[in-house]
Amino acid sequence: MKNDPSNAAPGSLEAVRRFVDTHDIYNGRDALADVESATACLVAEGLLGKGRPMTAHDLSVLRDLRVALREMAAANTMGEQPPHEAVDAFNDLTAPHALSVRLDTGHGSVAASLQPREDGVGGVVAALAAAVHEAVLMGTWTRLKSCDNPECRWLFYDESRSRTARWCSMRGCGSMVKARRYRDRQRGRAADAL
Template structure:
């Protein structure tokens, strides 16, 4: 819902956030509705070469990956274990695609990254998996969260010192959810006294 640049994640994790947010639940828009729209979005994001064909099977795998990533980020929001089904889906989808370790050395520093070894939709899955891998290693993964407003679920990067943010925007979703909970509590209190 809140596409505020301050919600952006660092490095390659931003690609994961943007990919999951192709399903804009709040506004009812999905950039991965069909092969043509998915190809258009992935090409615009620089994740797919426009000459690489995508099939309905590829689209289904990308949508499953998106759902698994959203469920994993939701677990970060709640501070719990991710659902086994989401973990299994992520593992199954990423096991089909390869990446290689790339070592960069220069000016007294050494960096290592995973690079997809294929193009096309499989390369998109491998790139997303590599970004998650990097985020887990750097400790940024647990800050990628899914808005706790069930009508939103937008991914955001939690910059709060306490790492306890639950909404993509406190002034939008946070206020909506808190007001809803207050009204529900008031209704339950009224029903209990009747």
């Protein structure tokens, strides 16, 4: 997986970003291509323990969750509400997996977090759902965006003041998309002149 610190999201939202980016559209790589590679990837990311083996159904759930999260992040890019289908898919995929509230004390205060109550892929799904929940409450969710370059769609965290970033990298995807749009406009003008 691409690990660009400039795209990193805060806290547990980074796990969501990295999970969605297991599908590297630009380079044609998918870390969730099969059960073996998905298991290795999620173990390496610290999302999955080495216990219960993953099934083909588990892999399907993870891929569907990844699609829903990417679609919701793409809506953030455009400043829109996420599509109902993506939200419904997220809700349906995460509903069967239990979370519990965990309280921790330290430094004179109490902190609360949601923790998965199961291991395996169910725990991965629950942990990602908890991260989305926390990001929505903290106001960071809408800054998690999908690159507006259709050949990339890499997730990134928008650090801009205006919250209007549309590309994972202005030098890379931003320049490429702007140049493509410029060439398209030039061709359109040339066609209109004929």
